[in-house]
Amino acid sequence: MTSITFHGGVNDIGGNKFLVKDKDTTLLMDFGMSFSEEGQFFTQFLNARGSNALTDMFEMGLLPKIKGMYRRDYAKHVGFDGNEETEIDGVLLTHAHVDHCAYVPYLREDIPIYCSEESKLIMQNFDDTGNDEYLTQKEKFQFYKNKKGEVSRATGDKVAYPRKIKTFESNKEFSIDSIRVEPLPVDHSISGVHAFILHTTDGSIGNTADLRFHGRRKDDTEKFVERCGESDLDLLLCEGTRVDKDSSLTEYDVETKVEDIVNDTKGLAICGYPIRDLDRLMSFFIAAKNTNRYLVIDMKQAYLLKLFTESESTKGKYPSPVDKNIKIYIQRGSWGLLDKNKDKFSEKQLYADYATWQRPFLDYPNAIDYRDIQKKQNDYIFFCSDFRLQDLIDIKPDEGATYIRSLTEPFDFEMEHKVDQVKNWFIHFGVLKKDENWHQIHVSGHGDGTQIKKVIDGSNSKKLIPIHTQHDEYHKKWHSNVVSVKQHGSVDL
Ligand SMILES: [Zn+2]
Numbered sequence: 106m107t108s109i110t111f112h113g114g115v116n117d118i119g120g121n122k123f124l125v126k127d128k129d130t131t132l133l134m135d136f137g138m139s140f141s142e143e144g145q146f147f148t149q150f151l152n153a154r155g156s157n158a159l160t161d162m163f164e165m166g167l168l169p170k171i172k173g174m175y176r177r178d179y180a181k182h183v184g185f186d187g188n189e190e191t192e193i194d195g196v197l198l199t200h201a202h203v204d205h206c207a208y209v210p211y212l213r214e215d216i217p218i219y220c221s222e223e224s225k226l227i228m229q230n231f232d233d234t235g236n237d238e239y240l241t242q243k244e245k246f247q248f249y250k251n252k253k254g255e256v257s258r259a260t261g262d263k264v265a266y267p268r269k270i271k272t273f274e275s276n277k278e279f280s281i282d283s284i285r286v287e288p289l290p291v292d293h294s295i296s297g298v299h300a301f302i303l304h305t306t307d308g309s310i311g312n313t314a315d316l317r318f319h320g321r322r323k324d325d326t327e328k329f330v331e332r333c334g335e336s337d338l339d340l341l342l343c344e345g346t347r348v349d350k351d352s353s354l355t356e357y358d359v360e361t362k363v364e365d366i367v368n369d370t371k372g373l374a375i376c377g378y379p380i381r382d383l384d385r386l387m388s389f390f391i392a393a394k395n396t397n398r399y400l401v402i403d404m405k406q407a408y409l410l411k412l413f414t415e416s417e418s419t420k421g422k423y424p425s426p427v428d429k430n431i432k433i434y435i436q437r438g439s440w441g442l443l444d445k446n447k448d449k450f451s452e453k454q455l456y457a458d459y460a461t462w463q464r465p466f467l468d469y470p471n472a473i474d475y476r477d478i479q480k481k482q483n484d485y486i487f488f489c490s491d492f493r494l495q496d497l498i499d500i501k502p503d504e505g506a507t508y509i510r511s512l513t514e515p516f517d518f519e520m521e522h523k524v525d526q527v528k529n530w531f532i533h534f535g536v537l538k539k540d541e542n543w544h545q546i547h548v549s550g551h552g553d554g555t556q557i558k559k560v561i562d563g564s565n566s567k568k569l570i571p572i573h574t575q576h577d578e579y580h581k582k583w584h585s586n587v588v589s590v591k592q593h594g595s596v597d598l
Pocket of ligand 1: 200202
């Protein structure tokens, strides 16, 4: 018998964790965090506690209690010995958004993770430019005998284990024991997203992942729906994030609207967009080209473009970090030596001011800093994330500057506060007048109601389970056999 247990991602936007059992095969489809669930208990400064992280996460019902699934260094604190035989044969990732993958670092390193090359590179970007452990697990809380024979605490890279990452190719079927998996690319607001059709002993299951028809890869979504239609699906897990909304602009509209605004801008054009959405970066890149400006990206984006350019299978999909229309912004390092008198310290010290992954960019021919931007402000579209607003203090935008915000609009109090804060920065620098609205130009990664109806109709699945939504009433309106599942609930095929 084939069954799916929903440990998240139902009656909620995000937090997808679907446990699929088929004969002796057990798969986890996505292992994401739910912002709403975690937000009930935890905040930035109130977290699951280090070695007790699993205890805390189990107590609050945020992670399913499954033996042999979690990293040994954490598992032993919850009464598991950590080495138990695991029933999990693999984790299948639709994409590298945190509401689908954020809990991967909790997994034991020998559990295979199946994902696209793009998802792997994005997770590598998280690891290398931050402190995450998506691709490599760094064993914590270990003791060892040091040279003097004393017991010491092992830290960091000394005990690092690479995870078993298995990248799949689009449209190329593969098997995980008794389950045949078809990974089908779909259009969404991050690169490398795949929907799945699982062929199990008792029938076939589709999972839409997150999708839309209004981005740069609309044809992919069309093909996925077509493929579902041919596959005689018994069950479709269908997303519905924006099922209650109608009509969407397209990613191409973003591109032209940005271009129009930049054309009307006399000074520096400043923009904010999701840092890992390379399709959005493309919109700004094209707008920059068409307005004879350079797109100035930060080091994290440069690093991501570098990873995509160096990988054989993603090469050429996005601009290289040394593209002639791109400049890389060298922010001030921790000691701020960038513009200090170089007679007082060695070149080596300047490099030491940056993290290892940042250092190579200092030598790039297209590296620039705030002084270059100050000299000719209307030469650039400057990417400024909400987390690097301090760079404006160095740049000091001249009169005639503009700000284009290409991020999702706030939908809760916390986000509204954040937006007010960002606004204050731009008012402070005279980019925005008080009570004036900035240019908000964004399209969502999710299809609207009409688009989701198209997926439901085209897939022609016998049964439908709404996922990634708080509005299953629309699915019910559009399909005669909708099963709504509760958190931790199971459905048999
Ligand atoms: Zn997503």
